[in-house]
Amino acid sequence: MIEQSLSKPSFSLSIPIPKPPKSKYSFSCSYTKIRCEMVDYPSSSNIDAKHPQIPTIISNGSSSSASVDLKNMEKGPYPYPGGGKMGPYTGRDPNVKKPEWLRQKAPQGERFDEVKESLSRLKLNTVCQEAQCPNIGECWNGGGDGIATATIMVLGDTCTRGCRFCAVKTSRNPPPPDPMEPLNTALAIASWGVDYIVITSVDRDDLPDGGSGHFAQTVRAMKELKPEIMVECLTSDFRGDLKAVDTLVHSGLDVFAHNVETVKRLQRIVRDPRAGYEQSLLVLETCKNQ
Numbered sequence: 001m002i003e004q005s006l007s008k009p010s011f012s013l014s015i016p017i018p019k020p021p022k023s024k025y026s027f028s029c030s031y032t033k034i035r036c037e038m039v040d041y042p043s044s045s046n047i048d049a050k051h052p053q054i055p056t057i058i059s060n061g062s063s064s065s066a067s068v069d070l071k072n073m074e075k076g077p078y079p080y081p082g083g084g085k086m087g088p089y090t091g092r093d094p095n096v097k098k099p100e101w102l103r104q105k106a107p108q109g110e111r112f113d114e115v116k117e118s119l120s121r122l123k124l125n126t127v128c129q130e131a132q133c134p135n136i137g138e139c140w141n142g143g144g145d146g147i148a149t150a151t152i153m154v155l156g157d158t159c160t161r162g163c164r165f166c167a168v169k170t171s172r173n174p175p176p177p178d179p180m181e182p183l184n185t186a187l188a189i190a191s192w193g194v195d196y197i198v199i200t201s202v203d204r205d206d207l208p209d210g211g212s213g214h215f216a217q218t219v220r221a222m223k224e225l226k227p228e229i230m231v232e233c234l235t236s237d238f239r240g241d242l243k244a245v246d247t248l249v250h251s252g253l254d255v256f257a258h259n260v261e262t263v264k265r266l267q268r269i270v271r272d273p274r275a276g277y278e279q280s281l282l283v284l285e286t287c288k289n290q
Contacts, residue, residue, distance in 0.1 A: 107137030115140045115150055118191065122184040125157040126150045127200050132167045151198045151234070152185050154218050155211040159202035161272035163261070168202060177204075177214050186221035189229070197222070198257075200234035205274065209247065210238035216251035223252045230254045240279045242286050249290045256287045 119126060128136040128150055139149050158174035159166070178184075189197050199218060204211035212235075219231050232255035238244035249256060262270045264277040 104134040105137065107140065109137065109141045111142055112137055112140040115192070118188050119150070122188050123178065124181070124184055124188055125153045127153045127168075130157050130168045149192075149194060149197075151200055152189070153200050153202065154181055154185065155201040155204050155207075155214055157202070160205040161203045161274060163272050163275070164270050165261070173206060174202075174204070177207075177211065182214065182218040182221040185218050186225045189222055190225045195228070196230045196232070198232045198234055201236060203236045203272075203274075205239060209244045210236060210241055212238055212241075212244035212247045216248050219248075219251040219253050232257055234259070235283075237275060237279050237283050239274065240282060242282075245283055245286050246290065249287055258283050258287075 127133070128139065130153060133139075155177050156174055158169045158171045160170065160172060160174060162170045185199070199215070199222075201211060201215055207214075215233065215235065219233065222229060222231055231253045233248060233251075233253045234257045235245075235248060237258065258280060260277060260280045261267075261275075267275070267277045
């Protein structure tokens with residue numbers, strides 16, 4: 001049933017809502033009435049250009065005013081400097097075309113093929129491949145300095161966490177680490193002839209030490225084959241296990257690195273719940289104080 005009044009732009013709508021049956025063979029309905037009323041906007045002469053007032057209807061039916069930025073309302077719920085509207089997490093307008101410089105050519109080249117072959121032969125993983133890095137062709141081909149580089153990822157190719165920004169595979173129970181991985185990593189890096197290498201890893205919450213022992217063994221193997229090489233370890237937070245952090249710090253590495261990933265406010269949105277801003281700072285502070 002619809003009731004409509006011609007004196008004022010409003011209408012009422014009655015909607016039948018079934019009641020739960022009292023017994024197996026009975027059924028009844030009740031009606032709930034919803035009233036909608038149109039409110040006229042004030043004339044333009046009554047609106048303050050800097051703080052426009054738009055009447056609103058509050059729960060008791062009386063009229064109230066709220067300050068609204070009409071300019072931002074036109075742009076959408078998430079205004080940003082470029083105009084239009086942006087997603088709540090991405091920080092950019094989803095309707096705006098991405099810039100051309102963001103596009104990369106498919107990786108190819110002789111050096112690229114050599115690095116890829118050596119990694120495949122020694123069954124090594126790289127964050128370049130697993131995280132689908134768009135700059136893989138530039139790094140593996142030597143870039144501007146002519147030295148091919150890759151960031152080795154140890155402890156397998158499957159992570160126990162699921163951060164929103166990461167493309168690495170995830171699993172609660174990934175395969176155990178390859179015992180030959182530390183030696184194979186050292187052999188591959190020694191054959192590249194680089195002076196600086198970055199080693200990173202997936203999170204391994206399934207291991208008692210978070211994989212710090214395996215990580216440290218990899219560093220020692222590289223230092224034995226090439227003592228002059230500088231090794232940077234980009235680590236996980238080891239669930240805040242400071243003993244695991246200490247194990248890696250004293251493995252012979254040259255640089256200890258750990259990513260906080262984002263500001264404190266966005267931690268729960270961007271990172272896996274098992275990670276945390278304070279936990280990451282604790283890891284870095286512990287390393288610094290060693």
